[in-house]
Amino acid sequence: MPSCDMCGAQGKLFRVLVEETEMYVCQKCSKFGKILANPVTFIKKKVVLEKSAKPEPVEMIVEGYSDMIKKRREELGLTQEELAKKIAERESIIQKVEISQIEPSISLARKLEKFLSIRLVEQYEDKGGSLSTKSKSAEFTIGDMVKIKQRR
Ligand SMILES: [Zn+2]
Known part of the structure; x- marks a missing residue:
């Protein structure tokens, strides 16, 4: 679970600017800084790997x-x-x-x-199947969140 950078509370987090530092904090702590964005939403997108293996000629x-x-x-x-x-x-x-x-x-x-x-x-060559390339770039996981936090 993501937790507040200031008090460690878990739940909805706000991206705020506290003394020129960007932080992810809970609603309670957000009043200490300037809110930059709405609560961070964690979108877990299922990456579906289609089993349309390239047909062998x-x-x-x-x-x-x-x-x-x-x-x-x-x-x-x-x-x-x-x-x-x-x-x-x-x-x-x-x-x-x-x-x-x-x-x-x-x-x-x-x-x-x-x-x-x-x-x-x-x-x-069986031209029936087609390869679909689904982008993973839109994915924002808790793992990414942790990485962002650790960078600071
Ligand atoms: Zn807090």
Whole structure:
């Protein structure tokens, strides 16, 4: 609780000027000085942290990846085995990817993208959530009050 700078009484405090010194005093003591402001009001504002965490972009393998890989590999004149060796993967993986039996992992797709100069990964960003920045500056707590008092 805030207390009067002069007598220590607790309750409503007035900001007064006593002999050129600014003080926070109770109503009784305020008559000894010049009142500068109305009773100090302690506003406790709830800071609501909205749980709208920034959505992670979702990475997805593009449609038709198998044909793209196959076409590009053939353009480069590479066999599945050669391509597999170039990107340090197993030939069987390349085979399965090219016939759409398996969808390449993002890391494999990245390697293929880089090596084949094609686009295999698309990023989808969920734009639904928005970050709200709520200012804490308007907050005036008893803690702040104590700091002000200690400065003097
Ligand atoms: Zn007092």
